Amino acid sequence: MKLGYFIALALLSAPALASNPLLPDLSTDCTLQQSAVQSLSIKGQGLAFNGTRFGDVGTYTYLLAEANATVSANDPCAKSIVDLANAADEHGQVAYRFDVVILTPTDPAKANGTLLYEVVNRGRAIAMAVLQDGGANDLYNAVRPSVSADKVVTGQGAGNGFVLNQGTTLVWSGWQGDRPQSLHGETAQISAAQPWPMLGMSLPVARDRAHGNRTLEAFVQDEFIANDATSQLLGTYHKRAADTSARLTLQRTPQSPALTVPEKFWRYTAGSAEAEGGNVTGKGYGFVTIDRAAVRADASLLAGLDAGSDNGSIYHFSYTAQEPKVMGLGFLATRDLISFLRYAKADSLGQPNPLAGRVQTTLGTGISQSGRYLRDFLWQGFNTDAQGRRVFDGMLPLVAGSRKTYTNYRWAKPGDFSLQQENHYTPGDQFPFSYATSTDPLTGRTDGLLKRCLAQATCPKVIQYDSPVEAYGARASLLVTDGAGHDLAIPEEVRLFYVPGTTHTPMSLSRAAETQPDFSVDLTPPATAISASPGANVSSSALYRALLVNLEGWVKQQRTPLASQYPTLSDGTLALASAQPASLGMPDLAALGLGFSGSYNHLSVNDEGVLPTQPSQRFYQVYLPTTDGQGNERGGVKMPDVAVPLATFAGYSLRRRGFAEGQQNGLNSSQLAFALTPATRAAADPRQSVLELYGSRAGYVKAVDQAVDGLVDQQLLLDGTVGGVNDAADYKARARLQSQQAHFSQLP
Template identity: 30%
Template sequence: MAEWTRAALAAPAIALCAAAVAPGAAEAKITRIEIAKVEPAFGGKSFGSVGAYERVTGKAYGEVDPLEPGNAVIQDIGLAPRNARGLVEYVTDIDILRPADRSKGNGILLLEVLNRGRKLAFNYFHVGAGGNEAELNALAKPGDLLLMQQGYSMVWLGWQADMLPGAGRLMLDVPVARHPDGSPVTGVVRSEFAPTAPTFVQNLSSGWFTTMTHRSYPTVETDNRKPLADGFLPSLTVRAKEQEPRVAIPNTEWSFGACPNGGEAKPSDTQICLPAGFQPGRLYELIYRAKDPLVMGLGYAAIRDFGSFAKRAAKDDAGTANPVYRADNRAIVIGASQSGRLIRSFLYLGFNRDEAGSQVFDGAMPHIGGGLMPLNVRFSQPGRAWGQQVDHLYPAYEFPFSYARMHDPITGRRQGLLDRCQETGTCPKLFHTATSLEVWEGRQSLGLTDPMGTRDVADPASVRTFIFASTQHGAAGLPLPTAEPFGLCQQQPNPNPHTYSMRALLTALTGWVRDGVEPPDSIKPRIADGTLVAIDQVRFPAIPANAYGNVKRPAVRFIGQGNPLHALDFGPDFRAGEQSGVITREPPTASPRSYGVLVPQADADGSDIGGLRSIFQRVPIGTYTAWNLFRAGRFEDGFCNFNGSFIPFARTRQERNDAHDPRLSIEERFPSKDAYVAAMRAATSAMVAERVLLPEDARALVGQAEAEGIRLAP
């Protein structure tokens, strides 16, 4: 182990021992809130019996006791500066929507964990919501506002301390870790660049999902040709695909600096210049020695502390009133993708118990968030994700995978995601929701089975799992592209929505949390009924090239590939069992043995059989898949990140025969408008009975079919 690593690990213990002999530390919590603005929301619109809403913005100031057992897990908490009371401070932005008359709300605080600074809840629960990042955060295109109609109070706060300001992002200010003598903490960092357009410069934090919105960890030395005292030199490599060998780019051909036009670089400790140019469809991997890590794990504490404050504190220490307080409040935490993974990690690390020992969130709904979040890691890069081609080697899918406790034969550990909250009696009622893409591309099957994929595993009593059949990570917006190339993919993306299912499930979760109403059973593909299988067992039909609707599409290429998972070794100081610690080995080494990743079985159309089938799959106008392939020049034939496919049916029997398409045409499925409307009415009625579709949504969907007839396009 390198000397810098030993020093970094020893420092927290020294600091904690010193603090232990000091007088008793003060209670740590949200100590102060500052309300900057209170204004009418949504133009003063009234929502039935709930009435009008207000929007409250400001800041919350928190303090964390590094000696409290629930905080000891926070990486580098012992290297953070302390105030006079021996506590570590942070400041977070807050943004709140509340009924103007709080007594008219439904008594539920809905705290959404932001996704890379973005508010996404309205997109998942409101029909017609959307917009760019700034519009999302300004709530400028909110859709039908179901959450307000139902009376929820919405809470957002900053939790990701490496976000840069802009586009209305909520920020979290946390300290930089430093050694007790004031010297900088350093360590190895791996940055993966996958540009979608030619460029000469990348921020050291830039990646497929992080772009220019994340703070970079500075290099300890801007001269990339100068070895450090221990002989370390940074390296830059390139390859066409994740699975191909790395090709070294000599240090004479790049530098730490900025060269926007490819000319002479101006030195910079947070940027990299490649005069030959970074090319799209290539993976560039920089490994360098960085300094000044943020104590990123305080993001967990901020969510815990403000969640607890919002739920049960009438006022702060100075007497400022809690802007969402009700004596009977219940709290549900929600988040999608990155934020869903954070919720799972939040629970796993025990943060649903506040410093007073009370449960914070009564309910949780992590969406499209299989895996875990490496927030609590020195030089954490929480904006990175997982993928078959991009971000494949970042910490994201370490065991444990499931909420149930089980044994992992590869690592030898026995764990479950709810171990800590079960020990303290602080587990929430939980709905785990995911799309089928997470099963195909994101190894979500490991949350449904044992680690080797040999048997189904039942959810704990407090958990329900819903896998949305034949859906991609986020439903494609309409209209779809009508000519090749279809973005970066070979086929048109998948518009099969999550929204209607999410609305019904949140309503059911609220009834479970607030009223004790038993929720629907889990709906997921299973090994036992043949709906969850090994990839080589999938029976996918041969779908030919076609020009249905005057859109030319290539034949669908099902090549039977998945996204295998091996246990990754990031070095002896990384605690994989806690998704925490210090990474010292980059790139990580992979174990030879792989986990048993499975995928959904397909029906005769190529759509998923198992899982929660949407109305658009039950009354289909085409095939919806949860996978798509990158096009030529862009990691060709690898999984096209987060994209599924939509391949429409022929309109007539003759058209499908001419194309040699084995799938029935729309004409053969729905001979008339009346037949289509009847199919919609029967399917929506069944879904309402299953409690996976709201009655008002069923009426709207049937009404749309009656007015518009058979859908011929998404």
């Protein structure tokens, strides 16, 4: 995109920006003190998972509730939440409400004192499903997963019951202000037909209080990328002002010139604003219908296409939006809810706190968007409650990389985040990146994710987990480097774990075995796929469980924290990438179908105080993991399928011709099987064959067993002593299942 286009849009929104800043005031270590959950009203309760019992703990009870909360716009720290003063009533109060789900042992005596809060991902419960190898958004079913030498069963609902077998209380709540509530009605229940309520919140609209409560407006931009031949609807995230102009543009990449799409090729339809932002039905804020065939046929738009196709091309719809919501309340809601559940006896209406006396330890976790939320929550100072107490004792964010979120802004879109091709200039990925306090080499600012909680003595213990997708897509190296080529020390309150070869969302062993029973045979992507390379199917949910056990023990002073295992510059497991795979020590596998371009989601210093974000030409040095001669990354915790590999597992996926060729393919990875024997190895394949690596099927199984035992010894894999889960035995069974596959059985 041309810089002039950014400047033009910024000037169009300048009047609103002059009197209403887009960003929170984080210039001081300021804690909101005049805020609280005023009521927690239970809308329904019953036995979870259809009455399934979990070991000695027994059954669990679910509570479906709605929280009502307030905060004073006269609080000295009110400016730490964007537009708080612009949403106050005549008494200076800002009221909002949000959905809450609680899962706790039916017998209070069986609760173990730990509250595990999962940050929902767009209203969904994903982390519990990963921790228990079960099913997402399901409090009704309970099917335990299993892997044996001759059978695979994938989990549903409660899965293996890992968390529930321990008596842990789980809590979820709505925090994303553009997701509608599900629990505002009189009653609610869990059933086979309704196993999970999609959680949301109801937020006030900000108005320009300094100018007679006039409607706030700005020229904003929403994005659409069609990764298939039929999609044609671009959903908007804000209410569009009536009778105002709009513009649709097309570009091949985020840095390409933006070409104006003629108005005759698109049509805007207003919605009722009942559904979430970006919804493409009549219940959303509105949507744009694009005549993509006409776009492709217009010679003036040819530069926005790839090989004549707009698959993968970027459409931007720019329009005058109005009535922004106070989205930063999504952080305050979580802070005040956890504080209430931990410390309060009753709410202001006299309704008892359902967890009163049960909570001694609080942990927070979340995957992807939810992991980024936890990093942002911590950085913005929300781990200190209104009374100056610590909110979370421990945090376990997953696959967040160096990013935060686009939440506490005017015109926020918490669901959006920066990738190389998609939503590239989305706010929420600027300095600071690391937990350590450092000085930014490009802006001169000094900051860190722990800076505020250190000043307030409220820092949690933190374990962060990242996959290779975060190395290429989320600049994970900036957690351990300063952006200018130097390693950063990891603070004593933090441990970092990098897991090579794995997927963005940790996959269960049973799901991986079901998807790809034989790692020595590549799956074939459909002809319509964005990338010609199949995605990696390496399981790692077992590591998530082990890290949670270590975090809880660390917080309770019952376990020694594990040592970080993350790539660094000093040990040679990070390097600057060029267009040649050898720059990372990687073999050239392009002739076999796994290309390499050295591309990643680069990062510049961007001005987030204008709409849309204005980039600069000042770029951070981002490093990528180095590999061994087989093409597998050297640093981090190697799960058994990577420690004893049958394929090259790459942390990137490249778009193929007709889909913005050569650009990164979102949150996807790749894998390419090794040849089984030297005789079957292609001439262009420099990697050793399976036979050369392990000698026989029995040699492979023995190597896996040794790798599993090594992970158990490092406390990175559970062996049945915690939560009723024996991941070590399951991985050994998976190796035997692999050894019996038809193609693999050609080995001696």
